[in-house]
Amino acid sequence: xxxxxxxxxxxxxxxxxxxxxxxxxxxxxxxxxxxxxxxxxxxxxxxxxxxxxxxxxxxxxxxxxxxxxxxxxxxxxxxxxxxxxxxxxxxxxxxxxxxxxxxxxxxxxxxxxxxxxxxxxxxxxxxxxxxxxxxxxxxxxxxxxxxxxxxxxxxxxxxxxxxxxxxxxxxxxxxxxxxxxxxxxxxxxxxxxxxxxxxxxxxxxxxxxxxxxxxxxxxxxxxxxxxxxxxxxxxxxxxxxxxxxxxx
Numbered sequence: 001x002x003x004x005x006x007x008x009x010x011x012x013x014x015x016x017x018x019x020x021x022x023x024x025x026x027x028x029x030x031x032x033x034x035x036x037x038x039x040x041x042x043x044x045x046x047x048x049x050x051x052x053x054x055x056x057x058x059x060x061x062x063x064x065x066x067x068x069x070x071x072x073x074x075x076x077x078x079x080x081x082x083x084x085x086x087x088x089x090x091x092x093x094x095x096x097x098x099x100x101x102x103x104x105x106x107x108x109x110x111x112x113x114x115x116x117x118x119x120x121x122x123x124x125x126x127x128x129x130x131x132x133x134x135x136x137x138x139x140x141x142x143x144x145x146x147x148x149x150x151x152x153x154x155x156x157x158x159x160x161x162x163x164x165x166x167x168x169x170x171x172x173x174x175x176x177x178x179x180x181x182x183x184x185x186x187x188x189x190x191x192x193x194x195x196x197x198x199x200x201x202x203x204x205x206x207x208x209x210x211x212x213x214x215x216x217x218x219x220x221x222x223x224x225x226x227x228x229x230x231x232x233x234x235x236x237x238x239x240x241x242x243x244x245x246x247x248x
Contacts, residue, residue: 004229006031009082011075013065013122014092016043018191019141019220023089026221027228028056035078035085037063037071038092057082065092065118068125075125087228088126089139090119090163097152097206098199107198108155115159116166123170130179137180139227140167144187144240148248152202160185164238171237180235182227187242190214213245 010027014020016038024034028051036044041062048060059081063074078085094114096107119140130136145153146160164183171181188210197203219241227236 003030003225004231005225007033008086008228009033009035009078009084010087010089010228011035011037011078011085011126012089012091013037013063013071013074013118015047015060016040018193019186019189019217020089020091021047022217022221023091023224024051024058026218026225028054028058030225030229032087033057033082034059035074035082036060037065037074039064065090065121066113068121071118071121072125075122075129079129084133085126085129085136087137087139088122089141089224090122091141092118093141093143093193094196095145095156095193096196096198097156097202098197099152099202100154102199104198111155111159115156116162119163119166123166127174127179130174131177134178135232136177137182137228138167138170138174139182139184139224140170142167142183142185144185144242144246144248146185147240150248167238171235178232180232182236183238184220184223184227185238185240186220186223187240187246188214189217189220191217213243215243 010032012020015024015036038044044060048058051058061074063070094111098104140163142163143160145157146164149157167183194207
């Protein structure tokens with residue numbers, strides 16, 4: 001019985017660690033053909049070598065999602081090498097939380113560039129190929145923070161809420177082309193994302209809280225696989241998941 005994942009060409013941004021790495025490992029085990037993008041070329045190359053050593057088909061390409069030309073190259077190389085693109089996972093993201101009054105302008109711009117523009121660049125790169133194929137799936141990473149706001153999360157939450165709005169607009173636009181769209185909104189997952197918080201007091205408070213209930217990144221790999229594995233006439237539009245112990 002087919003898992004509807006085996007043989008699919010899946011492009012993942014932010015694949016060098018955390019959720020992206022976990023998704024890559026899980027999907028490789030399910031037989032997917034992977035194209036991995038991330039800024040840290042050495043890390044995605046090592047990951048690609050590990051997957052290849054276990055019999056997987058994989059390509060690693062250094063990619064900064066804030067550069068639209070690099071994102072276009074990532075997707076174009078996937079199509080050139082493997083003949084198509086079946087799934088794009090817009091996973092790359094940053095979470096430098098801080099109160100607005102601290103005026104972390106550079107961090108605000110970083111989050112807008114990576115969390116919003118990076119998603120838009122991915123969509124723009126993949127959509128022409130998927131429209132021509134008349135098939136495909138675009139999975140965008142939001143967050144529980146895209147549904148809720150707490151002290152220090154205003155800008156981050158705004159970027160993740162934007163991802164949900166963009167994804168819903170995309171869903172409506174691509175109906176004529178048989179393209180599926182999915183928003184994944186994780187809660188507290190143990191990844192390197194917390195290391196992007198530059199304010200020491202905020203970082204300490206968040207890490208102290210989250211470490212008590214964060215779940216492993218493997219949970220994300222299973223969620224991604226679930227969304228992709230559904231029959232082609234089933235469009236799983238949004239999944240929000242949390243640790244059982246997470247309140248917010």
